[in-house]
Amino acid sequence: MSNATLVDVKDMVVRFPIRTGRGRSFITPVDRVSFTIDSGEVLALVGESGSGKTTIGKALLRIEEPSAGTIQVGNRDVTHIKGQALVRYRNDVQMIFQDPFGSLNPVKTIEQHLFFPLKKHQGLRGTELYDRTGELLERVGLTPVPETRIKYPHELSGGQRQRVAIARALAVNPKFLVADEPISMLDVSIRAGVLKLMNELKRDMNLSFLYITHDLASARYFGDRIMVLYGGHVMETAESSDLLRRPMHPYTKLLLAATPGNPVRQPLPETSNQAPDLLEGRKGCVFATRCPLVTDLCRNEKPPLQSLDAGHAVACHYAV
Numbered sequence: 168m169s170n171a172t173l174v175d176v177k178d179m180v181v182r183f184p185i186r187t188g189r190g191r192s193f194i195t196p197v198d199r200v201s202f203t204i205d206s207g208e209v210l211a212l213v214g215e216s217g218s219g220k221t222t223i224g225k226a227l228l229r230i231e232e233p234s235a236g237t238i239q240v241g242n243r244d245v246t247h248i249k250g251q252a253l254v255r256y257r258n259d260v261q262m263i264f265q266d267p268f269g270s271l272n273p274v275k276t277i278e279q280h281l282f283f284p285l286k287k288h289q290g291l292r293g294t295e296l297y298d299r300t301g302e303l304l305e306r307v308g309l310t311p312v313p314e315t316r317i318k319y320p321h322e323l324s325g326g327q328r329q330r331v332a333i334a335r336a337l338a339v340n341p342k343f344l345v346a347d348e349p350i351s352m353l354d355v356s357i358r359a360g361v362l363k364l365m366n367e368l369k370r371d372m373n374l375s376f377l378y379i380t381h382d383l384a385s386a387r388y389f390g391d392r393i394m395v396l397y398g399g400h401v402m403e404t405a406e407s408s409d410l411l412r413r414p415m416h417p418y419t420k421l422l423l424a425a426t427p428g429n430p431v432r433q434p435l436p437e438t439s440n441q442a443p444d445l446l447e448g449r450k451g452c453v454f455a456t457r458c459p460l461v462t463d464l465c466r467n468e469k470p471p472l473q474s475l476d477a478g479h480a481v482a483c484h485y486a487v
């Protein structure tokens with residue numbers, strides 16, 4: 168682990184019990200996923216619905232329990248911490264959710280949303296508490312501050328509410344944020360403003376992000392690196408500009424072909440919409456049922472994630 172590495176996840180597995188005709192078995196929506204995030208770096212996690220993005224974010228925060236693998240943050244192994252250590256860890260790592268309204272309390276004013284973490288985690292009182300609340304609101308662009316303080320969530324727009332959620336996450340001085348589709352429920356016209364704010368926080372506060380999104384365009388804007396996920400497996404990972412210029416995995420190519428203004432001229436034909444099989448113990452490549460290039464090798468052998476060159480890795484038997 169290099170000095171700059173803040174988050175180091177190795178071979179993480181999350182499994183959930185499900186009922187089948189033959190009794191109980193498991194699905195593995197996150198299957199041996201590994202990645203690192205440096206201080207001040209944004210890793211964008213891209214994949215379609217059900218690919219395991221939120222589950223990875225939650226497992227990182229230990230909201231879901233990984234059943235295998237390790238999670239190291241800073242220089243600490245946090246995979247199995249409990250009690251007070253877990254409470255302290257959750258201060259260092261905060262999560263911003265898709266629905267900013269759902270995460271705010273309708274009967275509390277905006278400043279009350281910030282008072283709680285500032286009192287509880289920072290021990291602030293009186294004028295210190297008041298001033299810090301003002302600084303945070305200013306920092307996320309919720310001005311004029313005196314007016315914003317006393318508003319209720321329903322008096323704000325979706326974008327403003329998401330800014331409150333971001334301010335609240337910042338209140339505990341985190342090093343690392345998981346932002347789970349933070350702009351997907353916002354009006355298109357205000358998405359760019361919220362992304363720009365997160366980009367400023369990254370730059371000015373050296374914050375790291377796991378940025379979860381469906382959308383390769385925002386992943387390229389905000390992500391230093393992109394990791395493409397399908398059926399709980401990493402398909403491809405590379406620096407953002409490299410991934411968009413030289414996609415190697417057939418799934419990345421399909422995703423890119425569906426992105427407006429995409430640079431891939433000849434998209435692959437889509438062969439089926441079949442959802443990936445997440446049942447534990449399946450064999451072969453998880454993308455085989457949808458891949459236009461599928462062969463028997465793919466149906467029988469899972470391709471390893473192989474590093475091709477500087478920071479570009481792909482899990483495909485036929486990647487070029």
Ligand SMILES: Nc1ncnc2c1ncn2[C@@H]1O[C@H](COP(=O)(O)OP(=O)(O)OP(=O)(O)O)[C@@H](O)[C@H]1O
Nearest residue numbers: 183184196214215216217218219220221222223445
């Ligand atoms: N608590 C749970 N119990 C059982 N299955 C679950 C649970 N949480 C998630 N899953 C399943 O795990 C898979 C991955 O879900 P996840 O929410 O991580 O996907 P996602 O990539 O975030 O999708 P979306 O883009 O729709 O948010 C899905 O098949 C989902 O149904």
Ligand SMILES: [Mg+2]
Nearest residue numbers: 220221222347
């Ligand atoms: Mg999700």
